[in-house]
Amino acid sequence: MYRYDEFDRRFVEERVAEFSDQVARRLSGELSEDQFKPLRLMNGVYLQLHAYMLRIAIPYGTLSSRQLRKLAFIARTYDRGYGHFTTRQNMQLNWIALKDVPEILGHLADVEMHCLQTSGNCIRNVTADQFSGAAADEIADPRPYAEILRQWSSIHPEFTYLPRKFKLAVTGAPNDRAAIQVHDIGLELRRGEAGEIGFAVYVGGGQGRTPMVARKVRDFLPEAELLAYCTAILRVYNLYGRRDNKFKARIKILVHETGIEELKRDIEAEYEALRAENETLSVPAEEIARISAYFAPPAFESLPERSAAFETALLRDPDFARFVERNLVRHKQQGYAALTISLKPIGLPPGDASSSQMEAIADIAERWSFDEIRVSHEQNLVLPHVRLDDVPLVFAELQRNGLAESNAGLVTDIIACPGLDYCSLANARSIPIAQRISERFADPARQREIGDLKLKISGCINACGHHHVGHIGILGVERKGEEFYQITLGGTGDETCSIGEIVGKGFSSAEIVDAVETVIDTYLALRTGPDETFLQAFRRLGEAPFVEALYPAKAA
Amino acid sequence: MAIFRNGTVLDHDSWTVVAAGAPVPAEGDIIIALADFIAQRDALLGRVGPVGVAVEAGEELDDIVGDLPRLVLVALRFPKYTDGRSYSKARLLRERHRYGGELRAVGDVLHDQIPLMLRCGFDSLEVTHEPTLRALREGRVRGVTVHYQTSAREGREAAPNPARRWLRAS
Amino acid sequence: MMKKPRSATTLAVTGNDTRNGRAVFRTPTGAWSQDVSEAEVAESKEAGENLLARAEADARQTIVVDPYLIEVAAEGDRLVPTRLRELIRVSGPTIVEIGDAAALSRAA
Numbered sequence: 001m002y003r004y005d006e007f008d009r010r011f012v013e014e015r016v017a018e019f020s021d022q023v024a025r026r027l028s029g030e031l032s033e034d035q036f037k038p039l040r041l042m043n044g045v046y047l048q049l050h051a052y053m054l055r056i057a058i059p060y061g062t063l064s065s066r067q068l069r070k071l072a073f074i075a076r077t078y079d080r081g082y083g084h085f086t087t088r089q090n091m092q093l094n095w096i097a098l099k100d101v102p103e104i105l106g107h108l109a110d111v112e113m114h115c116l117q118t119s120g121n122c123i124r125n126v127t128a129d130q131f132s133g134a135a136a137d138e139i140a141d142p143r144p145y146a147e148i149l150r151q152w153s154s155i156h157p158e159f160t161y162l163p164r165k166f167k168l169a170v171t172g173a174p175n176d177r178a179a180i181q182v183h184d185i186g187l188e189l190r191r192g193e194a195g196e197i198g199f200a201v202y203v204g205g206g207q208g209r210t211p212m213v214a215r216k217v218r219d220f221l222p223e224a225e226l227l228a229y230c231t232a233i234l235r236v237y238n239l240y241g242r243r244d245n246k247f248k249a250r251i252k253i254l255v256h257e258t259g260i261e262e263l264k265r266d267i268e269a270e271y272e273a274l275r276a277e278n279e280t281l282s283v284p285a286e287e288i289a290r291i292s293a294y295f296a297p298p299a300f301e302s303l304p305e306r307s308a309a310f311e312t313a314l315l316r317d318p319d320f321a322r323f324v325e326r327n328l329v330r331h332k333q334q335g336y337a338a339l340t341i342s343l344k345p346i347g348l349p350p351g352d353a354s355s356s357q358m359e360a361i362a363d364i365a366e367r368w369s370f371d372e373i374r375v376s377h378e379q380n381l382v383l384p385h386v387r388l389d390d391v392p393l394v395f396a397e398l399q400r401n402g403l404a405e406s407n408a409g410l411v412t413d414i415i416a417c418p419g420l421d422y423c424s425l426a427n428a429r430s431i432p433i434a435q436r437i438s439e440r441f442a443d444p445a446r447q448r449e450i451g452d453l454k455l456k457i458s459g460c461i462n463a464c465g466h467h468h469v470g471h472i473g474i475l476g477v478e479r480k481g482e483e484f485y486q487i488t489l490g491g492t493g494d495e496t497c498s499i500g501e502i503v504g505k506g507f508s509s510a511e512i513v514d515a516v517e518t519v520i521d522t523y524l525a526l527r528t529g530p531d532e533t534f535l536q537a538f539r540r541l542g543e544a545p546f547v548e549a550l551y552p553a554k555a556a
Numbered sequence: 557m558a559i560f561r562n563g564t565v566l567d568h569d570s571w572t573v574v575a576a577g578a579p580v581p582a583e584g585d586i587i588i589a590l591a592d593f594i595a596q597r598d599a600l601l602g603r604v605g606p607v608g609v610a611v612e613a614g615e616e617l618d619d620i621v622g623d624l625p626r627l628v629l630v631a632l633r634f635p636k637y638t639d640g641r642s643y644s645k646a647r648l649l650r651e652r653h654r655y656g657g658e659l660r661a662v663g664d665v666l667h668d669q670i671p672l673m674l675r676c677g678f679d680s681l682e683v684t685h686e687p688t689l690r691a692l693r694e695g696r697v698r699g700v701t702v703h704y705q706t707s708a709r710e711g712r713e714a715a716p717n718p719a720r721r722w723l724r725a726s
Numbered sequence: 727m728m729k730k731p732r733s734a735t736t737l738a739v740t741g742n743d744t745r746n747g748r749a750v751f752r753t754p755t756g757a758w759s760q761d762v763s764e765a766e767v768a769e770s771k772e773a774g775e776n777l778l779a780r781a782e783a784d785a786r787q788t789i790v791v792d793p794y795l796i797e798v799a800a801e802g803d804r805l806v807p808t809r810l811r812e813l814i815r816v817s818g819p820t821i822v823e824i825g826d827a828a829a830l831s832r833a834a
């Protein structure tokens with residue numbers, strides 16, 4: 001993991017002091033709410049329905065046990081004893097008092113964390129694959145690059161008041177688990193002809209009101225050019241992104257209105273000029289090596305490919321076998337595995353963990369996963385490096401803490417935003433819908449029969465719940481004071497990225513769970529076999545059979 | 557209204573802002589809108605007194621780039637403090653076009669953005685917000701003084717760790 | 727569940743407490759309370775505007791943030807907001823929170 005040096009420590013300490021001063025000036029009345037709002041957002045402080053909300057940055061979703069324990073402590077001391085993990089790998093606390101925020105920032109600084117730029121019209125927390133450094137299909141660990149970008153974007157003097165928020169994501173593997181094509185800048189690590197590292201660069205993806213898949217602007221950007229190229233993109237966006245209409249201010253609209261070819265020429269011209277005038281924008285190989293050293297693989301033992309303890313448990317315990325089937329991911333190191341800890345127990349709020357659960361997970365990670373925990377954009381946690389021998393022990397510990405739900409990637413592994421239960425922008429509730437769907441499909445055998453299926457729910461068009469890229473997406477809307485839910489089908493955020501299509505008019509809260517079941521039953525009836533996933537079937541069949549099943553009267 | 561320049565608040569400013577389309581006074585330091593400057597360029601550059609040009613957030617720099625050596629001041633507007641275009645333009649003026657004259661931030665200039673403005677190359681600020689003026693007078697506008705990027709103040713910021721080449725301290 | 731019976735429009739003014747962010751309602755004494763039933767009510771559009779103006783003055787004094795009018799209905803001796811959003815602001819999330827019991831009750 002990255003560790004702060006003297007400089008980094010001073011940076012967060014001064015930042016705590018700066019924000020504390022801003023809070024004091026707000027409470028004294030020197031700053032009006034209009035003047036304060038962008039400042040508090042820049043520090044992840046929202047005003048939600050019930051209280052202030054604090055969004056804590058978890059850069060590229062990597063945590064140590066010590067950090068997770070601190071999050072548990074903060075949630076218990078200053079909030080209601082739980083936190084919510086978000087689709088941007090951050091953690092939110094829902095019941096924070098503004099006057100406590102400076103103190104909380106101090107606690108976070110103690111464990112090298114902060115809330116900087118988790119909201120606001122600036123460069124947001126950089127996200128990455130949750131299996132970085134562990135996944136068998138990885139070309140290189142994306143986290144060193146994400147860390148370089150984190151530093152570069154922190155209080156950037158030029159890019160702190162952009163037209164709108166700006167999100168970057170990096171994947172180190174060709175199987176994209178970081179949804180890079182729905183980010184403002186998506187970076188895919190690649191190797192060039194001589195084995196050197198670089199990036200395919202995508203620009204202009206995003207969800208929200210006008211969802212768009214990003215366009216590729218570079219096939220191969222050498223790693224040293226990362227900052228110069230991103231600076232060029234940001235400068236073009238800062239100067240020419242629309243500021244007359246909040247809904248047209250993301251870079252995706254600039255790409256759309258300018259045309260990708262022209263915009264690419266602007267970016268390339270800016271990039272050439274920047275390279276010529278600022279050599280500090282080129283990242284020296286020594287700096288990449290220095291940062292990469294923090295992310296060097298832990299001291300793996302050399303283990304046999306198979307583990308007797310693991311295989312015995314597989315045979316003896318069907319619950320364990322189910323857990324392994326869904327929640328275990330192949331590791332690049334022989335004899336190890338990465339494990340998903342599902343935060344989607346049947347019938348409970350997706351992505352929430354109590355302080356005691358966080359502490360239990362920190363203990364498990366310390367003992368069995370080299371002290372590391374990851375947060376996934378699917379709102380789950382991950383133990384990245386567990387010996388196969390230890391997987392049965394870890395499973396037992398997870399079971400004891402109610403954390404062994406074996407549903408990773410299944411229909412009940414639902415992404416849901418906070419929705420109208422917490423969020424002041426919401427049109428409808430998300431969490432209760434997620435809970436009811438997960439109860440409807442609670443039967444493990446039925447979930448496994450349905451297979452891989454990503455169901456994603458947002459409480460409004462801002463799409464924090466990523467519904468546009470759900471195989472089944474659900475969007476909450478308000479109609480005449482009532483909650484309604486629109487269904488989209490066929491979206492995906494992976495390397496075959498596509499935006500889901502709206503199938504028809506929305507369903508009431510009472511109808512929506514049945515509607516989801518109708519969609520799933522239609523898939524089960526029409527798939528060529530268990531090997532054809534929902535997404536594959538949808539791509540083969542198109543929306544017609546699903547529309548017919550959902551709206552029988554219209555089809556007749 | 558007051559001007560913050562070289563670390564001090566000045567209550568008097570030698571510059572007169574000429575309203576858009578208004579006649580240009582024969583003498584004195586004047587700041588003129590970009591459109592008027594373009595229209596009367598030759599006359600203005602032949603004038604005795606110093607000329608500054610005010611550029612709105614949505615206007616391009618192209619029309620003054622060639623005349624920069626003869627412009628004593630360029631004012632870039634922040635129509636709202638959340639409109640960040642003038643940060644980029646300030647850097648372009650300083651770092652790409654090597655502008656060496658006075659670069660003034662005008663408009664919604666507030667306490668918490670000032671450290672960013674200075675790093676982007678502004679060296680004078682027109683301030684109307686009272687609490688901000690007070691904070692400037694009392695030396696309370698600091699921001700975070702260590703940085704992860706170089707800025708338009710290269711040469712005036714320390715490089716605390718040569719191994720991490722873009723770190724700066726102001 | 728969402729539709730509450732109502733007669734004439736009754737208004738109250740709400741905002742969030744600047745210090746702790748909690749949903750609060752302006753009472754007839756000019757104080758702000760977390761209990762909507764203590765809210766001052768306005769029975770006409772003009773009375774509502776007058777109430778909002780006083781709330782906005784409080785906002786300028788940094789007491790509350792972003793005040794606005796909501797519709798409420800009398801149910802016995804209690805006041806209940808008519809919109810679901812406002813109902814949730816008053817009564818809390820409609821879901822089970824999974825926090826540690828002690829922290830949940832302390833912060834409630």
Ligand code: SF4
Nearest residue numbers: 417423426459460464
């Ligand atoms: S999608 Fe809408 S309702 Fe959900 S968290 Fe985002 S803004 Fe709130």
